[in-house]
Amino acid sequence: MEWRRKHVLGLADFSAEEIEFVIDTARSMEDVLTRDIKKVPALRGKTVVNLFFEASTRTRTSFEIAGKRLSADVVNFSSAVSSVAKGETLLDTAKNINAMMPSIIVMRHPASGAAQFLSRYVSCSVINAGDGSNEHPTQGLLDLYAIIKSKNKVKGLKVAIIGDILHSRVARSNLHSLGRMGADLWLCGPGTLVPKEMGRSGATVTNDIREAVRDADVVMMLRIQLERQKTAYFPSLREYARNYGLDSEVFSLARNDAIIMHPGPINRGVELSDELADSSHSIILNQVESGVAIRMALLYLLAGGHNAAR
Amino acid sequence: MKKSGKKLILDTKGVDRVLSRLTHEILEKNKGAEEIVLVGICSGGVPLSRVIQDKIRSIEGVEVPSGYVDITLYRDDLSRAGYQPRLKRTEIPFSIDEKKVILVDDVLFTGRTIRAAMDALIDFGRPKNIQLAVLIDRGHRELPIRADYVGRNVPTARAETVEVLVGGETEEWKVVLREPPPGKGK
Amino acid sequence: MLLVKGGRVIDPGSGRDEVGNVVIADGKVADFLPGGESPGTFDGTVIDARGKWVLPGLIDMHVHLRDPGFEWKEDIRSGTEAAAAGGFTSVVCMANTSPVNDHPEVTRYIREKAASAGKANVFPVAALTRGQNGKEMTDFSELFEAGAIAFSDDGSPVRSALVLRRALEYAKAFDFLILEHAEDHELSGEGAANEGWTAHRLGIPGIPSAAEEIAIARDILLARFTGGRIHIQHISTKMGVDLLRMAKRAGIRVTGETAPHYFTLTDAAIDGYNTYAKMNPPLRGEEDRMAILEGIVDGTIDAIASDHAPHDEYTKRCEFVAASNGIIGLETALPLSMALLAGGKVTPARLVDLLSAIPARILGLKGKGTLCKGADGDVTIVDPEVEWEFRESDVRSKSRNSPFFGWKMRGRAVAVLCRGHVTHSLMKEVTPDA
Numbered sequence: 001m002e003w004r005r006k007h008v009l010g011l012a013d014f015s016a017e018e019i020e021f022v023i024d025t026a027r028s029m030e031d032v033l034t035r036d037i038k039k040v041p042a043l044r045g046k047t048v049v050n051l052f053f054e055a056s057t058r059t060r061t062s063f064e065i066a067g068k069r070l071s072a073d074v075v076n077f078s079s080a081v082s083s084v085a086k087g088e089t090l091l092d093t094a095k096n097i098n099a100m101m102p103s104i105i106v107m108r109h110p111a112s113g114a115a116q117f118l119s120r121y122v123s124c125s126v127i128n129a130g131d132g133s134n135e136h137p138t139q140g141l142l143d144l145y146a147i148i149k150s151k152n153k154v155k156g157l158k159v160a161i162i163g164d165i166l167h168s169r170v171a172r173s174n175l176h177s178l179g180r181m182g183a184d185l186w187l188c189g190p191g192t193l194v195p196k197e198m199g200r201s202g203a204t205v206t207n208d209i210r211e212a213v214r215d216a217d218v219v220m221m222l223r224i225q226l227e228r229q230k231t232a233y234f235p236s237l238r239e240y241a242r243n244y245g246l247d248s249e250v251f252s253l254a255r256n257d258a259i260i261m262h263p264g265p266i267n268r269g270v271e272l273s274d275e276l277a278d279s280s281h282s283i284i285l286n287q288v289e290s291g292v293a294i295r296m297a298l299l300y301l302l303a304g305g306h307n308a309a310r
Numbered sequence: 311m312k313k314s315g316k317k318l319i320l321d322t323k324g325v326d327r328v329l330s331r332l333t334h335e336i337l338e339k340n341k342g343a344e345e346i347v348l349v350g351i352c353s354g355g356v357p358l359s360r361v362i363q364d365k366i367r368s369i370e371g372v373e374v375p376s377g378y379v380d381i382t383l384y385r386d387d388l389s390r391a392g393y394q395p396r397l398k399r400t401e402i403p404f405s406i407d408e409k410k411v412i413l414v415d416d417v418l419f420t421g422r423t424i425r426a427a428m429d430a431l432i433d434f435g436r437p438k439n440i441q442l443a444v445l446i447d448r449g450h451r452e453l454p455i456r457a458d459y460v461g462r463n464v465p466t467a468r469a470e471t472v473e474v475l476v477g478g479e480t481e482e483w484k485v486v487l488r489e490p491p492p493g494k495g496k
Numbered sequence: 497m498l499l500v501k502g503g504r505v506i507d508p509g510s511g512r513d514e515v516g517n518v519v520i521a522d523g524k525v526a527d528f529l530p531g532g533e534s535p536g537t538f539d540g541t542v543i544d545a546r547g548k549w550v551l552p553g554l555i556d557m558h559v560h561l562r563d564p565g566f567e568w569k570e571d572i573r574s575g576t577e578a579a580a581a582g583g584f585t586s587v588v589c590m591a592n593t594s595p596v597n598d599h600p601e602v603t604r605y606i607r608e609k610a611a612s613a614g615k616a617n618v619f620p621v622a623a624l625t626r627g628q629n630g631k632e633m634t635d636f637s638e639l640f641e642a643g644a645i646a647f648s649d650d651g652s653p654v655r656s657a658l659v660l661r662r663a664l665e666y667a668k669a670f671d672f673l674i675l676e677h678a679e680d681h682e683l684s685g686e687g688a689a690n691e692g693w694t695a696h697r698l699g700i701p702g703i704p705s706a707a708e709e710i711a712i713a714r715d716i717l718l719a720r721f722t723g724g725r726i727h728i729q730h731i732s733t734k735m736g737v738d739l740l741r742m743a744k745r746a747g748i749r750v751t752g753e754t755a756p757h758y759f760t761l762t763d764a765a766i767d768g769y770n771t772y773a774k775m776n777p778p779l780r781g782e783e784d785r786m787a788i789l790e791g792i793v794d795g796t797i798d799a800i801a802s803d804h805a806p807h808d809e810y811t812k813r814c815e816f817v818a819a820s821n822g823i824i825g826l827e828t829a830l831p832l833s834m835a836l837l838a839g840g841k842v843t844p845a846r847l848v849d850l851l852s853a854i855p856a857r858i859l860g861l862k863g864k865g866t867l868c869k870g871a872d873g874d875v876t877i878v879d880p881e882v883e884w885e886f887r888e889s890d891v892r893s894k895s896r897n898s899p900f901f902g903w904k905m906r907g908r909a910v911a912v913l914c915r916g917h918v919t920h921s922l923m924k925e926v927t928p929d930a
Contacts (some may be wrong), residue, residue, distance in 0.1 A: 012697075028380065028397035039431040040383035070383075091814055111815035112699035113769035132817065134699030169699065197696040259460070300397075 007126045010135035011176035025297035043072035046103040051107040066295035098122040103303040125302040140173030142294040155182035160212040163222030188212035219262040221271040247273040315489035325483035328461040333365040343372040352380040354416030377402035384426035406435040416474040418444040421455030497540025503550035509866025520873040523916040553585025553874025554856040560800035565594025570806035576614040578893035580920035582827040583909025585874035586617040592651035598623035600642035607643040615919040642876040648675035664724030678711035690763040690778040709735040716743040732777040734787035741796040746866040756832035771819035772899045800830040800850045806895030834907035873916035
């Protein structure tokens, strides 16, 4: 197939073919990462701008490394936007950066739809590194890739995603990527954090962690934002950890060869016990590795070898 | 007068004879198979390097390490390659340090592929030297690159194409010179 | 002297729906001559309204003129021009200006500016509480004397039930009307769109319909408890309509309005993060839209009001959650309402009730909403057949925030008289007065 996308804004309309194509490309990128000289000139002379309106060392660093491995010039813009009401800043910022003619802008922003908005006002490609509660497409792809590397397939696997589903763009992107590739998806969390509309996505929804984890091949824990407790989504972290945290006892219900995932950073003792976070079942570090390869793949597909913007 | 002229340059037997000669030349120049490694350039050079590896085995009784390299990420002409060239894999499961690397490709044309391949090899390690073996040299070099071992020189017009086709399990080879179809300019 | 000749005069206020001639003199309706009777020689302007409808001047009882304070979005002159272009002769403007209209000086300013520069009658609504802070009542009677016709903190709900109770009890003695923007602020929270499948798909925080329903229930019960009078603005939910219906059956003194976008669009319109379909209350689901249509048909809903909310492009050209709420509506209210006639369930007379007669009655606007003898010379002449496309270049408002551009409309106001003066005309022979 031919890669035709100018932007990567979300996985909602990615076909299975496109997803596979990205994974294949990522495999080749991973080859580069195994060499002594972890660099190829594919994006030489191209500029990648990391435009992060939300603090995120992890994802930003991942994109930075990915860009540099491809010999791109990577520039970081961090903007602390204290309130979403400063909407005008985004349009102005977009126009300013666009005037500097980057090849790709990687953006993370607290408002859903911000990446789509940006793509309308810049002439270069846009990669969504997380927009509000909407999507985090590179995470959805790297999680899928990590699972494939571990299990050699996704189709038919029972994947349980547990935590604050309501606010999670990671969950939503994963629903698209894993769902499209045939996983049997289960969503679990407290009643306040699993919206009723979720059922329409084709996943099975439950508030019982045991039901979700039973016979699961993959258990993906989501980060609980500590501020949620303050706005009364659940009584206390203790109560949350008791019922929705993963410990060895609950995890024993999963299959023997089940793997544990987490997008990071982990709240140890809340979503995941120390023991499990460091166990051999955890592929959390593989996720990070896969992240760089996936991001290299997307940067390459969007900007590798093209002189003019499409 | 055929619509798109096609001329058969080498058939299976022809290719086999040419590769035998190339193998002998390689062994002669390098005084044997010591320190030699073969690296085929994806994708045309891969089956060729395997044949050469087989022939060295039957002549010298030595198993020469063989791998392949995809040069897509090193090309300088991606914009001319059309939409988005698909990445292939690179497998060089041995060290090339201090080795004599025989790069193998099917058709030598502008020389840009070879330049990219050398860039890739140098990122892998520090070979003692790099030598180039090609089945067909069709001229029209754009860079100062030359092959050490040439199967056959085929003078061509720029718009013509030379295709090296390997067929199925029976390993039938065909080297074909194709005229461009009339009326299509580029 | 003006003669509006040969049109179909639809005036439920005087029980009339027949072809005839309306005579306007000294800014008032002087006479009605039925059928083909022409008053012989006529010494004045003649407007040929044959084939058209002749309606009592339309009244939009929910408009934001943004003046004083936000004049780049709209001002009294441009807003009333937009009103006239939309077929309206009177507009009722809300108090969330800057400064807030909680002081007689501001009320007087609005009335004076409208009198000199306006192209429609402007009836200001004063704030219910000082600064619309929801805490202390404004000086109702002084504001009324300055020209305020009702009281509302619209833009915001009155958060405290206690404050609303007191306001209702106090206003009752004067029979002042309170207009309430019904919203439970804590439930709507950070929401930016109707809480439902579309918002969920887009990752946009939702405003549950319960936020409106609970507020409407509270307002109705307070009206019941105090015996006061209350009007619920921009109803958008099915349960909201149901509650209003139940309240009326129980004899509670409550009326309600809806806006054309709530019976024309659903939350599907925000797909693609379309900020031009973002408003508060938000567009809801299909079930709600159907319920509002039913409420219009069965008389539960008393009025259609546009909630005309002009905003500059800058506040709409941004990410969805940060965009301003509201769309302009003066110039599309009439054609969108006329689309209701297609089903056959809404009659032209009912439309006139919704857009003129009932608003006049609710607000106590004497001489308005009817074309009986002695009524004000406010007339809206409508061509019910004309098909046209709503284009940005047509818009008289200063702002262009509408989701209806490019829509094919059927029915349009072709001439508007305000107190006997022509304020708008698409008819070649009729020119607007300066």
